[in-house]
Amino acid sequence: MKTSAPQERPASWYRDSIAVELDPCGPLDEDRHVDVCVIGGGVTGCSAALHLAERGYSVVLLEAEDIGHGASGRSGGQILPGLGTEIATIERALGLESARRIWEMSREAVRLTADLVERHAIPCELAWGYLHAAVKPRHVRELEAFREELSGKYGYEALEWLEGQALRDHVVTNAYPAALYDREGGHLHPLNYTLGLARAAQRAGARLHPHSAVKEIRRGEPAVVITDGGRVTADVVVLGTNAYQAGLVPELSGRIMRAANYMIATAPLTEEQAAQVLPRGDALSDANFVLDYYRLSADRRLIYGGEVSYDGREPPNLQARMDTKIARLFPVLEGVPIEYRWGGDVAITLNRAPDFGRLDDNLFYAQGYSGHGMAMAGLAGKLMSDAIAGQSEGFDTFAAMPHRHFPGGRLLRKPLLVLATQFYKLRDRL
Numbered sequence: 001m002k003t004s005a006p007q008e009r010p011a012s013w014y015r016d017s018i019a020v021e022l023d024p025c026g027p028l029d030e031d032r033h034v035d036v037c038v039i040g041g042g043v044t045g046c047s048a049a050l051h052l053a054e055r056g057y058s059v060v061l062l063e064a065e066d067i068g069h070g071a072s073g074r075s076g077g078q079i080l081p082g083l084g085t086e087i088a089t090i091e092r093a094l095g096l097e098s099a100r101r102i103w104e105m106s107r108e109a110v111r112l113t114a115d116l117v118e119r120h121a122i123p124c125e126l127a128w129g130y131l132h133a134a135v136k137p138r139h140v141r142e143l144e145a146f147r148e149e150l151s152g153k154y155g156y157e158a159l160e161w162l163e164g165q166a167l168r169d170h171v172v173t174n175a176y177p178a179a180l181y182d183r184e185g186g187h188l189h190p191l192n193y194t195l196g197l198a199r200a201a202q203r204a205g206a207r208l209h210p211h212s213a214v215k216e217i218r219r220g221e222p223a224v225v226i227t228d229g230g231r232v233t234a235d236v237v238v239l240g241t242n243a244y245q246a247g248l249v250p251e252l253s254g255r256i257m258r259a260a261n262y263m264i265a266t267a268p269l270t271e272e273q274a275a276q277v278l279p280r281g282d283a284l285s286d287a288n289f290v291l292d293y294y295r296l297s298a299d300r301r302l303i304y305g306g307e308v309s310y311d312g313r314e315p316p317n318l319q320a321r322m323d324t325k326i327a328r329l330f331p332v333l334e335g336v337p338i339e340y341r342w343g344g345d346v347a348i349t350l351n352r353a354p355d356f357g358r359l360d361d362n363l364f365y366a367q368g369y370s371g372h373g374m375a376m377a378g379l380a381g382k383l384m385s386d387a388i389a390g391q392s393e394g395f396d397t398f399a400a401m402p403h404r405h406f407p408g409g410r411l412l413r414k415p416l417l418v419l420a421t422q423f424y425k426l427r428d429r430l
Helices: 043-054 087-094 096-119 137-154 164-168 190-204 271-275 318-329 373-388 393-399 409-428
Strands: 032-039 059-062 127-134 159-162 178-187 207-209 214-218 223-227 231-239 257-266 283-286 293-296 302-309 338-348 355-359 363-367
Touching: 032 043, 032 223, 043 059, 043 190, 043 231, 043 373, 059 190, 059 231, 087 096, 087 137, 096 137, 096 178, 096 190, 096 373, 096 393, 127 137, 137 159, 137 178, 178 283, 190 207, 190 373, 231 373, 257 318, 302 318, 355 373, 355 393, 363 373, 373 393
Parallel strands: 032 059, 032 231, 059 207, 127 283, 231 363
Antiparallel strands: 127 178, 159 178, 214 223, 223 231, 257 302, 257 338, 283 293, 293 302, 355 363
């Protein structure tokens, strides 16, 4: 595949295809008193601000960069039931009934996403259909067991087994011996979705302040949130920073690890080329631990993501490795230029389950979606709004999930995780 010269590559195709314009908003430049201060302008924060403002709360949202700067505006855009961990992890920790409730809430997260897109007329290319693809015989056995588990224990019947020609009708490659097709999964343009939530929050009465990095949270009742330009005194604080927390709440920092993921976007494909890649427009991710995932945009670009870094450095030979993967999957794309390359950070937890909770009674947080946050983050924002309004059952179900700090402390945490990831990369090859 051809590669554009680095100096010609914009940072992200998402940034170059924004279709949502926010009402004018600038950095915080005054002191304010509100009911709720939301920190973080991704899906979590924008959803929380929207749902709180719709309930009549006065809300200020503070974002260090542009709205949607983090993973919410850089991800693969997949909208899926489930979590970043196996549902069996939840069942072992909380029991079957709580695991069933959490599974159903993950489905609710997908439905909520669709409802928000429709209700607020968000132009984010929402489309349905998702494939979870086996790469090797071990994956085939694991996917078969997963389907049986979801059907038998959780009553989930939206998964269809595909192999042979039935699979090629969805993805035209010889790379996968089988896949599960999930008709409840889908994909969208993540940055336009995030901006759409932010615009809806503004229209509901929330005040948004991008480029307002929080320097300190003075915890108490009320809490005081301080930026370079002003301070917000709030009865309640919602922390939705995920990988970008930057030590604001030290006791939460060791519970997540920041991980970089990398993406590309090709030039637009012809209709014939698209039909030889993903003829039904599904999203796909493979079953490796360090997985690859992709989909087609509305203008028929292949949006492809994969590879991971936990040490803050780009993996060696990243560009060549990603180009080689695409060429092996889809020889029909020979000669199609890669027009965009970008990366973004996500937050993972030790058990890969999302970490919800509250501190000091008036500080709520949701973090650690572990690469599975586009739908769940929207639900997290709504559940925090519900809990602040006194309806905390859904939030408390997630908050009951136990979480531990990554081992190794501040100095050894990343090296140990890098070693563990190398083990799983080797296992992916077996």
